[in-house]
Amino acid sequence: MAVPAFEAPSTCAGTTPPVGGRPAAEILTWSRGLIDPALRAAVDGLPASMRHVAGYHFGWWDPDGRPIDAPGGKRIRPALALLAAQAVGGAAGPAVPAAVAIELVHNFSLLHDDVMDADAVRHHRPTAWRVFGANAAILAGDALQMLALDVLAASGHPAATAGVRMLGAAVQELIEGQSTDLSFERRADVTLAECRAMALAKTGALLGCAVAMGGSFGGGDPGQIRRLRRFGTDVGLAFQHVDDLLGIWGDPAITGKPVFSDLRSRKKSLPVVAALTSDSAAGRELAALYRRDRPLSDAECVHAAELIDIAGGRVWSRAEAARLLARALRQLCLAEPAPQPATALEALARMIVIRRQ
C-alpha cells in the first residue's frame, strides 16, 4: 500500500507555507534566549540535591555536576507561550513566567513518566532515575511541579491567578491521560475514541494550555484565548500521532530511543489502536500478538509494525496529523493574531508535525 506524500496545508490566507519568516530553529533559539536564564534561575532556588537532579535532566550538567550542553528538549511549549503573547498584541518578556511554568510542569511529568515506565533513555542520555535512583527522580519531579506554581504566583502578573487555575487544570488532565494510558495496558478492547481522548488529555492539554496561557499573559480577549487553546490542543494531538509513529518506525539516532520501543512494551498508541480496531485480518493478528503476556521479541516487533501498516494504522495517523495541523492553523487564523508571531507559530506547528517524519 503506497503511503501518500505528505501535503503541507496552506495558511488561512490562502498562500503556501510562509516564506521570509524566521525558520523554526531560529525561533526556538530566540525563545531559549528568554526562557533559559529564567528556567535556570528558578531551578537554582531548589534544594541542592534537587537542583542537581533537575539540572542533569535539563541537560545542563553531567551526573557529577560538570557543566555540559546536552540536548535536554527543544523547549517547544515555552516558545509557543511567548509567541502566543505576542500574537495577541502583548510582549514576550512579561509572559516568561508562564512559559517557564509550562516547561517546569512538562518536565515534572517527564521525570515521573520515566520512573513509571522504567525508561532507561531520554534525549540520548540515561534517564534521571537511572543515574540518581527512583526516589530522587520522584522528589525532583515533585519539586518541579511545586516550582511551576511558585514561579507563576510570584510573577505578580495580573493574569497569574487565572494562570494558576489554567495550569492546574492542564496538570489534572495530563495526570488523567497518564492514568487512562496505564489502564489501557490491562485491556484488549480500547476503542479509537478512548485512545484519542487519552492522547488529548496526555499531550494536547498541556500544549493547549501553553498557548492559552501565553495569550492570557499577552492580554488577549477570551475569544482569542479559546481559539489559541484549540490551536495548541490540535497541534498537541497531531504531535502525539507523530510521536506514536516515531515510537514504531523512528530512527533511534533521531528519537533517542530504541527502534520499535512502543511495540516492545505493547503500548496502545494511536496507530496501534487504529490497526487493532480496523476489523481486518492484519488487525486481528496484531491483537493476538498483543495478547501475549511477555514483551515482544525483535522479530515479533518487525512483524507487528508490518501488521499495523497493512491494517492502515500508519496511513491513518499520518493523515490525522495532517488534518489536525490544518485545523490548528485555521484556529490560529480565527484568533486574528498579529502577523509575525502568527507566522512563527505556524512555523513551529509545522516543525512539530512535519519535519520529524
Added chain:
Amino acid sequence: MATVRTGAVAAPNRTATDVLAQTRALVDPALRAAVERLPAELRSIAGYHFGWLDLHGRLAAAAAGKGVRPTLVLLCAEAVGGLAHRALPAAVAVELVHNFSLLHDDVMDRDTMRRHRPSVWSVFGTTNAILTGDALHSLAFDELARGGDDGGGARRLSAALLRLVRGQCADLGFERRTDVGLAECLNMARDKTGALLAVAGALGARSGGGTDEHVEGLWRFGMHLGLAFQLADDLFGIWGDPRTTGKPVGGDLRRRKKSLPVVAALTGGHPAAHRLAALGGGDEPLDDDGIAAAARLVEQAGGRAWASRRLARELAAAKKCLAACAPGPAAAAGLLGLTDLVGAAPDQSVPRS
C-alpha cells in the same frame, strides 16, 4: 447524612478529641467533594487511601488520619476571630498535600503498611501511587484557587512544600551517612514536618482575616508544633506500641533511620554511642534482637531523655507563640488541647497519623 452545623470548631469545654471530630465533620465532605473531581481510576485509589473505600472500591470506613493539620487551619482561623468555614479550602488543601506526600513517601520508603492497612503502592502499584499523589498535589492548589485565593496562599503553600521536599532529600541523604549532626537533623525535621504545620497555621490565620503579626505568630506556633510532632513520632518509632502506631515495632530502628533520638544518642558523647554506631553499621535490616539492643543503647546513650526534654521544650515554645497572638479563648483552648495531643508520650493509646 446528618446536617452539619457551620458552627465553630472550638467551643468552651470541648475536648481535643471532640475538636478533631468537629473538624472532620466540616472537612470530610469538602475533601470528598474535591476528590470527586479526580478521574475515576485515581478517585477510587484516593478513596482507598483516605479510608472511604476498600481495595475493591466498595464503601468502607477505615481509619483516616487524625486530621491534625486541617484542624490547625480551622482553629487558627478562629483564633484570630475568623470563621472556620472560610478556612475550609485552605484546610482541604493542606490535607491534600499532606496525603500527596504520604503516598510518595510510602513509595520511596517501600512502606507496605499505612494506618493499619496495606499502603497504596503495595496494592495498586508504584505507578498508580505516584500518579495519585501528583493528582492530590494539583488538586490542593485547585482547591485554594476555587476558595478565592489571591495567589498569596498558593505561594505560601508551594514554599512550604519545597521545604518539605528539602527535608525529605536530607532524610534520604542521611541514610548513607554515619556523621549526621544533631543540628542538621533538627533542620531536616523542621523542613520535613514543621513546614507544613507552620503553613497550616499561617493559612488559617490568613483565612480568618488575621494581621501579619497573627499570621507570622501562628506560623511559628505551627513550626514548634511540627518539631514536637516529629519528636513524638520518633519516640513512638522506637518505643511505641504497634497497636497504636499502625506500624511494626521499632520500624525506624529496623531501617536504621537517623531519627532525632538516634542522632542525639550517637552525637551525645556517651560511651554507649560507640556500641550503637557499631550496631548501626551494615546493610541488612536489623532483626528483632538487634532492634531491642539498639533501642536499649539509644536510651542508655541519652537519646530518649534528650528527645523527651526537647519535646517538652517545643511544646512550651508553641504555647508561648500562641499566647503572644492573644487568641480567642475557645480557639486557644482548642489549640492547647491539640498541642497536648500532638505531644502525647508513647504508651498512650493515641492512633498516629
